[in-house]
Amino acid sequence: MPAIEILGLEKTYSVGFWRKRPKCALKPLHLAVEEGEVFGFLGPNGAGKTTTLKMLVGLAFPTGGTARILGLELDDPKMKAQIGFLPEQPYFYDYLTARELLKYYGHLSGVDAKQLSSKVDAVLARVGLKDAADIQLRKFSKGMLQRAGIAQAILHDPKVVFLDEPMSGLDPMGRREVRSLIEELKAEGKTVFFSTHILSDAEALCDRVAIIHLGELRGVGAIADLTSGVRGKVEIVWRSTTVPAALKTLGAECHFAGETIRVVIAEENQDIALDALRRERARLISVTPVRTSLEDYFIAQLSDPPQGDPKSTLPSLMPGAKSAGARS
Amino acid sequence: MNPRIYYIATNTFREAVRDRVLYNLIAFALLLSGAAVLVGQVSIDIERLVVINLGLTAVSIFGIVIAIFIGIGLVAKEIDKKTLYTVLSRPVRRWEFIAGKFFGLAGTLVVNTTFMAIGVFAALLYVSHHLQASDSRILVALYFIVLQFVMITALALLFSAFSSPLLSAVFAFSLFVIGSFAEDLRGIASLTHGAAGWLETCVAYLVPNFSALNVISQVAHGEAVAPQLIAYNTAYALVYTVAVLAGTVLIFERRNLK
Numbered sequence: 001m002p003a004i005e006i007l008g009l010e011k012t013y014s015v016g017f018w019r020k021r022p023k024c025a026l027k028p029l030h031l032a033v034e035e036g037e038v039f040g041f042l043g044p045n046g047a048g049k050t051t052t053l054k055m056l057v058g059l060a061f062p063t064g065g066t067a068r069i070l071g072l073e074l075d076d077p078k079m080k081a082q083i084g085f086l087p088e089q090p091y092f093y094d095y096l097t098a099r100e101l102l103k104y105y106g107h108l109s110g111v112d113a114k115q116l117s118s119k120v121d122a123v124l125a126r127v128g129l130k131d132a133a134d135i136q137l138r139k140f141s142k143g144m145l146q147r148a149g150i151a152q153a154i155l156h157d158p159k160v161v162f163l164d165e166p167m168s169g170l171d172p173m174g175r176r177e178v179r180s181l182i183e184e185l186k187a188e189g190k191t192v193f194f195s196t197h198i199l200s201d202a203e204a205l206c207d208r209v210a211i212i213h214l215g216e217l218r219g220v221g222a223i224a225d226l227t228s229g230v231r232g233k234v235e236i237v238w239r240s241t242t243v244p245a246a247l248k249t250l251g252a253e254c255h256f257a258g259e260t261i262r263v264v265i266a267e268e269n270q271d272i273a274l275d276a277l278r279r280e281r282a283r284l285i286s287v288t289p290v291r292t293s294l295e296d297y298f299i300a301q302l303s304d305p306p307q308g309d310p311k312s313t314l315p316s317l318m319p320g321a322k323s324a325g326a327r328s
Numbered sequence: 329m330n331p332r333i334y335y336i337a338t339n340t341f342r343e344a345v346r347d348r349v350l351y352n353l354i355a356f357a358l359l360l361s362g363a364a365v366l367v368g369q370v371s372i373d374i375e376r377l378v379v380i381n382l383g384l385t386a387v388s389i390f391g392i393v394i395a396i397f398i399g400i401g402l403v404a405k406e407i408d409k410k411t412l413y414t415v416l417s418r419p420v421r422r423w424e425f426i427a428g429k430f431f432g433l434a435g436t437l438v439v440n441t442t443f444m445a446i447g448v449f450a451a452l453l454y455v456s457h458h459l460q461a462s463d464s465r466i467l468v469a470l471y472f473i474v475l476q477f478v479m480i481t482a483l484a485l486l487f488s489a490f491s492s493p494l495l496s497a498v499f500a501f502s503l504f505v506i507g508s509f510a511e512d513l514r515g516i517a518s519l520t521h522g523a524a525g526w527l528e529t530c531v532a533y534l535v536p537n538f539s540a541l542n543v544i545s546q547v548a549h550g551e552a553v554a555p556q557l558i559a560y561n562t563a564y565a566l567v568y569t570v571a572v573l574a575g576t577v578l579i580f581e582r583r584n585l586k
Contacts, residue, residue, distance in 0.1 A: 013584075057417040060584040077419035085417035091409045093339065095346035107335040108418045152414055162417075 001071050003160050003191035004033040004056070008065030011051050011215075025051045026215045028065055033193055033208075035159075038186050040202035040209035041195040042298060048215040049195035050088060053164050056193075057085045069160055081110055084158035088165045088195075090149035094138035098129050098148050101137060102155055109156035119155060127151045128177065142169045150181060161185060163194035167201050179205060203294045211301050218301035227297045232267045233290040236274070239283040246276035264290060332420050333428040340432020341439075344398060349436065352390055353443050359386055364451040375455040380548040383448035384469050388544070390444065391437055391477045392504060398436070399484025400496035402429040407585055416585070423577040430485055430573060437477040445470050462550045468558060469547040475565035476541050480504055482572040483536065489580045507538035536568055 008028040014020040026048040033039045043049050054060040056067055058074055072079035092101055102120040111119060124133050127147040132140070137148065146169060153161055166182070167175045175198075182205050185192050196202055202209050203223055210220040219226055238261055243254050250269050255262045265273055270287070277284055329337075344350070360383055367378045403426075406412040415425060448466065453459060483503055487496035506513070510532060517528035541561055543553050 013586075054413075054585065057413075059413055059416055060586075061582070077421065080417065080419040083417065085414065087410055087413040089410075090414070091411060092414070093343065093411055095343055096339075104335060104339055105414065105418065108332055108415060108420050110419060149414075 001035075002032040003035040003037070004031070004039075004067070004069050004193060005071075006031040006052075006056075006065070006067045009052065009055055009062050009067050010064040011048075011055060011060065012063045024215055026055075027217075029212075029217055031210060031217070031220065033191060035191050036186065036189050037207045038182060038192045038205050039194070040206035041193060041212065042197065042199065042202055042209050043195070043212040044197055044302065047212045049212060050164055051215075052212070053085075053162055053193075053195060057083060057162055081156070082159045084153035084156065084161040086149045086153040086161075086163045086166055089168060090145060092137050092145065092148060092152075095136060097134045097136055098124060098140075098151070099133045101148065102151055105152045106155055111156050119157075123151045123155050126154075127181070143171060143174045146170055146174065146178075150178065154181075154185070158190070160191045160193065163192065165196055166194055167196060167198050175201070199294050199298055209294070211298060213302050218304065219297070223294050227292040227294060232292050233264050234267055234270050235262065235264045235286070235288045235290055236270075236277070237262045237285040237288075238277055239285060240277075240280065242280070244276035244280045244282070246279075247273055260285065329431075330424060330427075332424045333431060336415070336420070336425060336428025337431035337435060340402070340429050341435050344433070344436040349394060349398065350440060350443075352394065353440065353447075356386060356390055356444050357447055360447050360451045361454075364454045367455055376452065377548050379451050379455050380448070380466060381544060383444075383451055384466070384473065384544040384547070387441060387444045387448065387470065388473050388476065388542075391441055391473060392480055394440065395433065395437055395477050395480045396484050396497055396500045396504070398433055399481045400488045400493045400500060402433060402485055403488040403580065404491075404493045404496065412585060422581050426485065426489075426573060426577050426580055430481060433481050433485075434478050437481065438474060441470060441474055441477070462552075465547045465550070465553060468553045469543050471558075472541040472543055472561060475561060476538055478569050479536050479538075479565055479572070482569045482576070486572050486576040486579070489576045489583065503535060504538065507536040508542070509539060510535055510537035511539040537564065541565070 006029050008030055009026065010024075010028045011026040012022045012024050015023045029052065041049050041052065051060065055062050056069065056074065058080065067074055069079050070082055072082075093104075096104065099120055102123065103116060106116045106120060107113070121130075121133075124130050127150050129144065129147050129151065132144060137145065140148065146166070150163070150166065153163065163182075166178050170178060179201065182192055182194070206223065208220065208222050209226070211218045211226075239259050240261060241259055243261060243263075247254070247263065247265075250265055250273065252263045252265045252269075252273075263273070267289070274284070274287070363382050364379060367375050367382075403412075406415075412425075416422065445467075448470075449459065449463070452463065452466075480500060480503075484496060484500045487499045491499065513528070513532035513535065514537075517525060517532045519525075520528050540557075543557075546553065
């Protein structure tokens with residue numbers, strides 16, 4: 001059973017004051033996240049990431065489709081007792097101290113009152129707020145608030161953790177700590193579903209990612225599978241004093257280091273370039289494939305026009321599918 | 329009480345205390361002690377009447393202002409600041425959140441009124457040097473004032489569930505003013521006939537009847553309050569409050585948090 005099963009979830013808002021008109025925030029989304037996975041939900045601002053997360057945690061209501069978390073419906077309180085949620089740029093009751101805030105949330109989550117104090121102390125230590133436990137949140141920095149936000153999301157030992165832009169606003173040290181925390185959660189067997197537009201974080205942490213743009217799923221899968229579908233580039237290095245005319249016509253930018261020339265071209269032009277170098281009797285040093293990054297894939301998906309029928313993507317969205325995404 | 333409602337209510341009370349809402353008591357104490365000293369010097373034989381009238385009116389005004397200005401922010405502020413996100417993503421039902429917020433503010437107002445009531449009795453003692461048996465009727469007037477607070481808190485919460493804080497304040501305050509003349513409205517409606525009369529009657533009975541809950545003048549003149557009126561007002565305030573809270577829950581249950 002998938003930890004998160006999204007079955008055609010969609011959201012359309014009404015905008016305008018007098019003349020209401022529909023605005024689609026999320027086209028029917030099909031997605032499954034297995035238990036124990038760290039799943040990255042990627043997309044630019046306004047892509048529909050937060051809308052999806054809000055529907056999953058019960059803050060907004062879908063206009064179509066449904067979803068199940070741990071096999072339970074979205075409006076089931078038993079489901080909510082097993083999830084943790086960190087909103088984007090969290091803001092908390094600033095008149096409370098971190099300890100009071102966590103105790104309040106612990107009570108609301110149904111944590112046993114006898115264990116609550118020790119759980120609060122443990123989670124404060126885990127997120128590095130032990131020394132700030134009794135300071136009011138209004139005196140917290142943005143990074144400290146983010147830590148408090150993560151603390152409240154994991155306090156009740158949830159099985160599924162939703163994090164909306166967890167690295168947002170953090171300094172490099174803070175980002176590293178959040179990364180470590182997500183890795184720890186994975187090691188504990190928890191499912192982590194986080195949205196981000198910081199691709200390096202997703203590359204470092206995620207078992208699989210989904211890319212969403214303009215409310216539409218553009219691709220989903222393991223990063224290696226996704227990036228293998230993108231047409232790559234090759235780096236060619238040779239020794240010569242001149243650049244063959246055929247290479248110049250490809251528009252490639254040449255870098256000179258003495259008599260060594262280096263050029264990066266599209267993979268499909270590799271044969272043309274090598275033929276030209278042979279004809280010129282240039283001394284070839286190396287031909288190296290340039291690794292396609294998640295960023296390349298991400299940019300490629302974002303530059304594509306919206307797809308027509310979202311259901312056509314369904315077979316490739318399930319975990320374990322070998323496809324390199326919905327649109328490759 | 330449902331534990332989640334209890335914790336939301338206590339947190340709402342704590343917010344009011346830490347945001348220094350109860351500091352209004354200082355202004356109230358200054359007003360009342362100043363009035364008591366002044367009345368003691370300028371009034372002849374009507375010190376008690378003036379102090380009771382002034383004291384209870386001040387209790388009412390201070391409480392209504394708190395009920396409206398905190399009530400309108402109870403839901404709107406939580407949505408605006410997104411503090412609601414981390415509450416409703418837990419096993420907390422939306423009606424529990426509304427109930428918790430309501431009880432939290434109502435509790436704050438009861439505590440506030442208790443302190444102000446002590447102030448009224450202290451001022452009364454200062455000007456007349458003793459309390460009379462009929463002064464216990466002041467407690468009935470205070471009870472009715474608390475019922476008004478409970479109703480206006482529910483109304484502020486209702487407006488807060490679908491409107492901006494500014495509009496909610498305008499709606500709630502307008503309704504308080506109209507409700508203070510509810511008996512007059514009903515009188516006018518009974519004299520009007522046809523569709524207009526029917527419409528006026530509907531409006532007159534829909535607005536909260538705060539005039540029936542105002543016995544300040546009666547109590548200040550030492551008149552007794554009929555037990556039937558106490559029972560009727562209690563039932564009316566409870567039914568009205570529950571109906572308004574039910575409407576609030578109906579709206580809030582459907583609301584998407586953006």
